[in-house]
Amino acid sequence: MKPYEHLVERQRRFLHSHRGVRKPELKDVFERxxxxxxxxxxxxxxxRSKPLVAFNPGALLVGKRLRVFPRLIFDYYKYVSSIGVFELDIESVLNG
Known part of the structure; x- marks a missing residue:
């Protein structure tokens, strides 16, 4: 047996035993x-004053202010993104 054939066989066994481990499911951690x-x-x-898309935000709670850091896309052709920042009052967010 050639040295790499042993690795190929180990990889084949691993893939066979771990097939189906990841399932296409989504578990929401937060309530929208x-x-x-x-x-x-x-x-x-x-x-540009308006982004085309804003998504995948991070957030940081500082006192009673929620700082939100969304990813912003301004141009579909080059798909260059920026990180924006804005603040919200946490009480108004929790009250809807």
Whole structure:
């Protein structure tokens, strides 16, 4: 047996034993309380004031203010993205 054939066989056994481990399912960790669309955002310090898409945000709670860091796309052709930042009052978010 050639040295690499042993590795190929180990890989084949591993793939066979782990088939189906990942399933196409989604588990929501958070409850959706509000939706912020790209049209709700006004961008400053950039040539375009509205992003085409805003998604995949990170968030940080600082006191009673929620800082949100969405990924912003302004152009579909080059797909260059930026990270934006805005703040919300946490009480208004929790109250809907």
């Amino acid at each position: 309380l509000c939706y912020i669309a790209p049209r709700d955002l006004i961008v400053s310090n950039y040539i």
